[in-house]
Amino acid sequence: MIQFTQIAFQLANKKFFRSPQWEQNLVIRIFIIIIIFICLASFFTFGLGLFWILKKDFPDQDPVLVINQWLVYYFSVELLMRYFLQNLPVADIQHLLLHPISKKKIVLWMLLRSVFSISNLPLLILGLPFVIAFSKSGEASGHLWVWFLGLLGISLSFNFAIFLINKSKGFAIGVFTFLVLIAGLEKQNLFPVKLFFTSAFDHLYSAGLIVFIPLGIVLVTFFATYRFLLGRIYLDQGLKTKEGFMLGQLTVFDRFGVLGFFLKNDLRLIVRNIRARQVVLMGFFFLFYGLFFFTQDVYKEMQIMHVFVGIFITGGFMITFGQYVPAWDSEYYRFLMCQNISYQKYLESKWLLMVFTVVVASVLSFPYLYFGLAIYKVILAAGCYNIGIGSLVSIYSGAYNRKPIKLNVKAKAFENTQAFNMTQLLFMLPKLFLPMLLFYLPYKFVSFNAGIIFLVVSGLLGFFFRTPILKKIEKVYQKNKYKTLASFQTQNA
Amino acid sequence: MISVTQLTKKYGSQCVLDLPSLEIPKGQCFGLVGNNGAGKTTFFSLVLDLIKASSGSITIDGISVDRNESWKKLTAAYIDESFLIGYLSAEEYFYFVGRLRQQTPEQIDQWLHQFEPFFNGEVLKQKKYLRGLSKGNQKKVGIIATLIGQPHWVLLDEPFANLDPSSQIRLKKLILELREKQDITFLISSHDLNHVTEVCDRIVLMEKGLLIKDLKAGDSTLKELADYFTN
Known part of the structure; x- marks a missing residue:
């Protein structure tokens, strides 16, 4: 396994550094790096600023509790973004199939690699500065780090789950309807969906032990995805992207x-x-x-x-x-x-x-x-x-x-x-x-x-x-x- | 007539094609053979004005290909999959080409009937994008598309490769038939000596960018070519 991981990592490295976007002249490369840096920095300051803004606007509330009210929206959007943008490293592994490497290793590698994909960064970049600033202030009324760990867990389980749902077309529509529904039901005071999620996050914050639920979900989605992929690691199944036929006549x-x-x-x-x-x-x-x-x-x-x-x-x-x-x-x-x-x-x-x-x-x-x-x-x-x-x-x-x-x-x-x-x-x-x-x-x-x-x-x-x-x-x-x-x-x- | 004068193509100091003179009269089915790197595809690309010649010129029916684009009305080609539009279905692709050659979709539909045996029920009315077809079926689509709208010149690069045996035979028949009936002049490059000698009137053998042999197809041609490639 060690040897295979090494080789696979080397391949991934080469793929990244030999991709065409690096073959620019130096000025452009520096420029792109600066832009990336500015993006990261602005995310970072936003996370940092979030703490101060919340403190100013809601002086007598714990900032985490304010954030909790919006988390269900954040995660819905994150799920949608992942659905549209997340790249499944499927094409990368096709060439591994014929080599003497067990399928289990290949699937494990696929999942492992997905953890290091860029789609897992936003929560980390947004959340970490906030959590650090907040914990430094020493005013947190709950288990701040455990709460953040829980959120990361949810994000990570999305990362795995996307392998399962990537092929279903109705999914995006489903999430979208869900979003509209919670917003609508919230307005009508019919069914407090948002409240339900908010209180779930609040519990995570106050009673740290609940963190085993999101972490459990990570494990469950990981193994579900693992088994799902292992059974379908064939060119005509899991590795195939299915295409519908759209816009016939026009x-x-x-x-x-x-x-x-x-x-x-x-x-x-x-x-x-x-x-x-x-x-x-x-x-x-x-x-x-x-x-x-x-x-x-x-x-x-x-x-x-x-x-x-x-x-x-x-x-x-x-x-x-x-x-x-x-x-x-x-x-x-x-x-x-x-x-x-x-x-x-x-x-x-x-x-x-x-x-x-x-x-x-x-x-x-x-x-x-x-x-x-x-x-x-x-x-x-x-x-x-x-x-x-x-x-x-x-x-x-x-x-x-x-x-x-x-x-x-x-x-x-x-x-x-x-x-x-x-x-x-x-x-x-x-x-x-x-x-x-x-x-x-x-x-x-x-x-x-x-x-x-x-x-x-x-x-x-x-x-x-x-x-x-x-x-x-x-x-x-x-x-x-x-x-x-x-x-x-x-x-x- | 396609005529070539003093044509060379160089990359840096390496000369990949050097043809002092070559004339392909109308009606003469022209075959091009040679090992990899012989310059077959380079020659076709030059004829189609896809790359710029280092020196010399090519004219199609008197039109210099890099000066005037009107040769495009009379010429069609299929070199490789980059001549297909991957996200269209076969019919949509035929309509696309047809539109550029003044054919309505109805005309195309009618015209396509004759090729149904060639497509073997795997290409038309499939609701599948071309990128999802097998290599052989892609090639069939590409070849048939070149025939839309009665072109005078058709360039095919390796038309027999990737085709199944029945399709290869059908394609041969088709080419022979079309040159009789519709006066289409084919330029065909191929690694398959059997096929190319069967369909072509004239075989040109190239090696490392140079013209080695220029043969009139006859009973002994196949043997002569086979002898050359054995050594």
Whole structure:
């Protein structure tokens, strides 16, 4: 076992350090590391800050008891996130099957490795600073560390359970209904589901011994998963990802000529491939980006930050999808290049898709009206900018992105930074900072409304001149054709 | 006619293809044989303008492939699985190609009838994505898709590999039939000397990027090729 674990660890190591995202130049690598560091640090300070915020807002309550009320939501969301994002190390072990290693060891290895996956980090990073700060203060009224251990146990049992539920489609819907139900029942005072969970966590905190329940659950899920996988470690069972067939006809699009034809294909691409679905999900989460900013007093008067946020709210999908524009088709790019395809129509259809999502996001962002008309105006103006200029810049930047995408494989941790290089970094300027500037100058020297108008007008200009601009972009794509083909080919093979 | 003049392809100092001149007239079924690294796929990629030649040029019906794209209307190819769109079903893929060649889905459906024996009930109406099909079935889809919309030139890289014996025989028949009836000119590369000599009029043997033999297919061709590869 020792020897096998060693070899397996070496393999995992190589896999990590030889993955394409490390093959960047030094500046970019340092940049990515800094960003990761900032993310970790901000999580950490959030955990730390959580303690002080809770103390300030609920001075006469134990912070843990306040947190307990929300834990059921936290864990539901965590479960959903795991369901969508957690990578099962299934492909990694296929090649082990034919070697003289017992299946038990292989399954054990699979489970062991999953413990060290990045999806187990959030609770640790969020919770640990809080627990440390709280225990240092010496005001805890219960078994703080035991409570935290219990939470980690629940998180870990999710980690194992995801192997069992990963194949069931209804699961996500189930969790979602559950969430809506508890919120609804809570409102109606019919059945205190939330209260039930809250008191369970409270008990964990006050009577430490209860911790054997979550820890027991960890053991149970571990062994259940172990047995489940051991019985199914065959290519056509546990190791197979089953696929349904989605979006059959879509004849609606046939009416819209060549554009409709490409759009239809893009829709299928998004719906039928794991990686694309993930990106759409990320774009969806960007809709909530504003909540981080608009709820904090610091940003209330910083209109320029509102533009920044507005660009993300309305353009989250556009930016995440757009940065991979030719790469989405990388698996069959050679085929496309041999076909009688008009590049212009191809790009135009991508553009249309992005514009469509910006419009949808702008409409869906109407709840931000709650924070005031001014904020919503900024969001809509940012949306206009995204439609007119952001979308074109996204497509243009795609011409310089030659990292292929494996469509039906989940992104690995930080793989979404793979497309990140110096050029892409430069493109962030027109995507993010130009609109801030366009707003800020007239805002500073004329008025708030002038800033809004400036943004809207620049968006409209881009919109009306899109055809000649797309033509120019098309030339760049044409020029880069061989390079793009070569890099898609070697890295996909 | 496909004509090649002074064509070379170099990676660094290594020359992987050097063809001073080659002409493939229309109607002549052209076979390309050679061991790994002979330059067969490189040659096809150059014809399809997927890689840039280091020097020289290729024209298809007088159109220089790297200057003008109108040859794409008359040319079709299947090199490997990267020519399939993995997340489409077979029909959807045929419609996709058909759309690019001015064929409606109805026309495609009708046209596909004749290939039902070739597909052997495992490809059409399966509600399965192409990435879920076996290698052989993927290849069948790719090959048939090249025939959509009456192309003049069809390039097939290793069409017989991965196919089961019945399908290999059917494919041979199909190729012979299509060149008679529809005037399609095939360019076929293959490791299978038997098959390639059976379908092709002319066999070109390459080795390390160079043209070694240019043979008119006849009774002695197979033996000549076999002799060459035995040594």
